[in-house]
Amino acid sequence: MHQFxxxxxxxxDGYVSLCLELDIAxxxxxxxxxxxxxxxxxxxxxxxxxxxxxxxRLKSEVFITRLEVSLG
Numbered sequence: 731m732h733q734f735x736x737x738x739x740x741x742x743d744g745y746v747s748l749c750l751e752l753d754i755a756x757x758x759x760x761x762x763x764x765x766x767x768x769x770x771x772x773x774x775x776x777x778x779x780x781x782x783x784x785x786x787r788l789k790s791e792v793f794i795t796r797l798e799v800s801l802g
Contacts, residue, residue: 734749734750734751734752734772735749735750735751735792735794736748736749736750736765736768737750738761738764738765738768741757743759744757744758744759744760744764745757745758745759745760745761745763745764746764747764747765747767747768748768749768749771749772750789750792750794751788751789751790751792752772752775752787752788752789753787754768754771754772754775755768755771756768756770756771
């Protein structure tokens with residue numbers, strides 16, 4: 731098992747999920763469905779991708795932070 735970071739955001743009638751380390755996205759009607767679909771997409775990627783593609787896409791360091799920005 732390996733853990734990845736997922737960002738899930740609402741878009742119109744559903745949710746979009748993104749794995750930051752691999753730049754893989756999916757979607758679903760609910761948060762749970764978007765999460766499940768993203769897990770499936772990641773698993774499929776590892777099943778079919780060759781080792782060089784995995785190495786090129788896999789980011790070893792991903793940082794999530796909140797920014798404070800002055801508006802106006």
